Amino acid sequence: MGIDQNFLGRIRVVLIRTTEAGNIGSAARAMKTMGLSRLVLVEPAEFPSAKATARASGADDVLADAMIVESLEQALEGCDLIMGTSARLRDLPWPLLGPREGAQKAWDHRQMQGDVAVVFGCENSGMTNKEMDHCHFQIHIPANSHYSSLNLAASVQIIAYEMRMVQMLAAGEVVEQSEEILATRDEMQHFYDHFFNIMQQVGYYRPQQPKLLRRRVMRLFNRSMMTHPEVQIMRGILSMIDNKLNEN
Amino acid sequence: MGIDQNFLGRIRVVLIRTTEAGNIGSAARAMKTMGLSRLVLVEPAEFPSAKATARASGADDVLADAMIVESLEQALEGCDLIMGTSARLRDLPWPLLGPREGAQKAWDHRQMQGDVAVVFGCENSGMTNKEMDHCHFQIHIPANSHYSSLNLAASVQIIAYEMRMVQMLAAGEVVEQSEEILATRDEMQHFYDHFFNIMQQVGYYRPQQPKLLRRRVMRLFNRSMMTHPEVQIMRGILSMIDNKLNEN
Numbered sequence: 108m109g110i111d112q113n114f115l116g117r118i119r120v121v122l123i124r125t126t127e128a129g130n131i132g133s134a135a136r137a138m139k140t141m142g143l144s145r146l147v148l149v150e151p152a153e154f155p156s157a158k159a160t161a162r163a164s165g166a167d168d169v170l171a172d173a174m175i176v177e178s179l180e181q182a183l184e185g186c187d188l189i190m191g192t193s194a195r196l197r198d199l200p201w202p203l204l205g206p207r208e209g210a211q212k213a214w215d216h217r218q219m220q221g222d223v224a225v226v227f228g229c230e231n232s233g234m235t236n237k238e239m240d241h242c243h244f245q246i247h248i249p250a251n252s253h254y255s256s257l258n259l260a261a262s263v264q265i266i267a268y269e270m271r272m273v274q275m276l277a278a279g280e281v282v283e284q285s286e287e288i289l290a291t292r293d294e295m296q297h298f299y300d301h302f303f304n305i306m307q308q309v310g311y312y313r314p315q316q317p318k319l320l321r322r323r324v325m326r327l328f329n330r331s332m333m334t335h336p337e338v339q340i341m342r343g344i345l346s347m348i349d350n351k352l353n354e355n
Numbered sequence: 356m357g358i359d360q361n362f363l364g365r366i367r368v369v370l371i372r373t374t375e376a377g378n379i380g381s382a383a384r385a386m387k388t389m390g391l392s393r394l395v396l397v398e399p400a401e402f403p404s405a406k407a408t409a410r411a412s413g414a415d416d417v418l419a420d421a422m423i424v425e426s427l428e429q430a431l432e433g434c435d436l437i438m439g440t441s442a443r444l445r446d447l448p449w450p451l452l453g454p455r456e457g458a459q460k461a462w463d464h465r466q467m468q469g470d471v472a473v474v475f476g477c478e479n480s481g482m483t484n485k486e487m488d489h490c491h492f493q494i495h496i497p498a499n500s501h502y503s504s505l506n507l508a509a510s511v512q513i514i515a516y517e518m519r520m521v522q523m524l525a526a527g528e529v530v531e532q533s534e535e536i537l538a539t540r541d542e543m544q545h546f547y548d549h550f551f552n553i554m555q556q557v558g559y560y561r562p563q564q565p566k567l568l569r570r571r572v573m574r575l576f577n578r579s580m581m582t583h584p585e586v587q588i589m590r591g592i593l594s595m596i597d598n599k600l601n602e603n
Contacts, residue, residue, distance in 0.1 A: 137509055142499045165504055207520070248516075249523055251390040256413055257512075261385055264509045265516050268496075272455070275497055309595035323588055331579035340571055347557035351600055 114274050115142040117222045118213065120263060121149060121182045123238060124229040128153040132162025132170065133260030134227075139166035141267035145222075146173040147182045179226070179238055187221030187289050188213060188332075191242035192262055193234045194255045199322060201245035202330045209246040210269035214277060216332075219289050225266050230259055240322055243329045290338040298338050299325060301345045308352055362522050363390040365470045366461065368511060369397060369430045371486060372477040376401040380410030380418065381508030382475075387414035389515035393470075394421040395430045427474070427486055435469030436461060439490035440510055441482045442503045449493035457494040458517035462525060473514050478507055538586040546586050547573060549593045556600055 120138055125131050131154060135146055146169050148154055154175065163170050176182050183189055190209050191201075204212060213223045226242065228234035239245060248265055250257055257265075290298070303321060306312060312320060333341075368386055373379050379402060383394055394417050396402055402423065411418050424430050431437055438457050439449075452460060461471045474490060476482035487493060496513055498505055505513075538546070551569060554560060560568065581589075 133506075136504070136506065139502045140498045140505045140509070164506075165502060205520075206516075249519065250388045251519075254387045254413060256384070257388045258381075258384065258412075261388070261509065261512045264505075264512055268454075268513050268516075271497065271499075272453075305596070306592055309592070309599045311592050311595040320588065323585065327579055327581065327585050327589075331575055333575065337571065337575050340568065341575075344554055344557070344559050347559040348553070348596055348600075351557045352596075 114214065114217050115270060116144060117217075118143055118270055119145045119147050119182070119186065119222050119224045120267070121147045121179070121224050121226040122151070122259070123149045123179060123226065123234070124152065125154075125259065126152045126230055127259075128156035128159040129162045130230060130259040131156070131173075132159035132164070132166075133258075134263040135159070135163045135169035135173070136166040137260050137264035138267050139169050141264075141271040143267050143270065144169055144172065146170070147224075148173055148175045149179055149182050150177060151175065179241060182226075183224055183241060183292060185221050186224040186292060187219045188216050188223045189226065189242045189292075190224070190244045190246050191226045191228075191234050191239050192246045192248065192266065193228065193239065194247065194250060194257075195233060196247075199236075199319065199326065201239055201242065201326065204244050204246050206246055206248055206265050206269045207273075209244065209266065210273040212244065213270060214273045216289065221289075221291060227259060227262060236322070240325060243332060288335045290333045290335050294335065294338050295328075295333065298328075298333075298342060298345075301342060301349075305345055305348055305352075308349075362462070362465050363518060364392060365465075366391055366518055367393045367395050367430070367434065367470050367472045368515070369395045369427070369472050369474040370399070370507070371397045371427060371474065371482070372400065373402075373507065374400045374478050375507075376404035376407040377410045378478060378507040379404070379421075380407035380412070380414075381506075382511040383407070383411045383417040383421070384414040385508050385512035386515050387417050389512075389519040391515050391518065392417055392420065394418070395472075396421055396423045397427055397430050398425060399423065427489055430474075431472055431489060433469050434472040435467045436464045436471045437474065437490045438472070438492045438494045439474040439476075439482050439487050440494045440496065440514065441476065441487065442495065442498060442505070443481055444495070449487055449490065452492050452494050454494055454496055454513050454517045455521075457492065457514065458521040460492065461518060462521045475507060475510060536583045538581045538583050542583065542586050543576075543581065546576075546581075546590060546593075549590060549597075553593055553596055553600075556597075 120143060122134060131151060159170055160167050248257060248262060368391060370379060370382060379399060407418055408415050496505060496510060
């Protein structure tokens with residue numbers, strides 16, 4: 108099928124605080140069946156584990172290569188496109204995609220330098236709002252509203268399947284993207300720091316909900332997937348405001 | 356959600372000679388998450404089983420309603436469209452569909468009187484040629500050719516997911532966004548006027564290409580389809596900057 112291994116090879120599956128080691132093994136198996144290989148574990152409760160290896164059933168190379176980190180931030184280093192899976196709809200609604208649209212989004216950005224991350228929360232509570240704040244998009248698997256209890260590996264299976272499908276469907280088809288380079292995560296972080304710094308200098312905050320306000324601003328900019336030149340423009344404007352505010 | 360329950364309610368998942376009872380439970384769970392409910396077991400090695408119930412994790416109603424039969428023929432009674440899943444390509448090539456095409460096929464036949472069956476062979480050996488002979492089509496999940504070892508429940512999950520997706524797509528409801536109200540064109544215009552006014556006050560412009568800069572800023576914000584509350588936040592920030600700049 109002339110599959111571009113590079114696309115699937117740049118997709119990270121990030122599992123946060125997985126409690127059951129068996130689920131990590133099943134997730135590795137689900138990934139490998141679809142050609143994914145990069146597993147990142149944030150504070151797993153138990154890993155390595157015989158249970159994980161047993162469930163991986165031949166996908167133990169994925170487990171052996173798994174990266175273990177202490178924070179989501181570390182897990183996402185070098186990622187330009189970050190999508191968090193969650194069944195829950197948020198108080199502050201996040202830009203929402205289905206699994207197919209999420210895979211399309213990843214495919215559309217395959218010329219980017221950085222990796223793509225798909226993040227899965229822990230089995231019982233899913234992703235927290237704070238974790239979701241790192242994400243450009245929320246992926247929502249359209250499950251039965253009366254019983255949406257997909258297990259972790261099943262969710263990974265569906266996402267991995269759609270990633271593989273989007274690549275297969277596109278295979279053979281020439282898509283010319285003359286996109287500008289997207290901003291890196293670091294650039295975005297510095298931009299936000301700068302932005303919130305100015306907000307503070309001019310006294311714009313709502314004491315009763317300062318965090319919500321930050322999240323709203325981040326959501327707005329995350330949603331548009333800022334390019335490198337756009338961040339430069341915004342940083343330039345912020346610097347000029349900064350200078351003007353601190354004149355004399 | 357306006358989903359036509361009838362379509363999913365007429366899809367039978369037929370498991371032949373499943374050896375691990377736990378897999379039956381996981382399959383039931385996978386089915387229920389996607390709104391499928393009709394499980395048919397052909398000569399299961401062990402059923403009912405505590406292991407199956409444990410793995411079903413809330414989908415025990417699907418297990419309780421499962422039909423247990425002694426032959427594939429019995430399992431398929433009343434079915435007009437029968438699809439067998441298999442990773443193996445046959446000596447005698449069977450009409451081959453991907454999971455998405457299989458779901459489309461089922462959808463195209465939703466006006467039929469009979470049910471649709473999707474058949475899964477036993478864990479180790481899959482479907483025999485004789486079993487495949489009952490099927491109109493073979494569904495082939497496009498797995499990694501170097502590791503195509505999907506477990507039974509994972510295969511059921513993908514098929515069930517595609518069945519649900521074809522129905523949702525047909526109903527025109529892929530992802531429901533609980534969106535806030537979008538900003539009006541007027542609001543956006545005032546926001547841009549305000550934004551460019553601040554840019555001018557702080558002296559940020561590139562004389563050689565002032566228009567391009569404006570367009571870039573507008574493109575950035577337009578792309579994210581700002582909501583009414585987001586514009587209010589940005590206007591609030593701009594006003595505070597404005598005030599601060601003009602304080603003496």
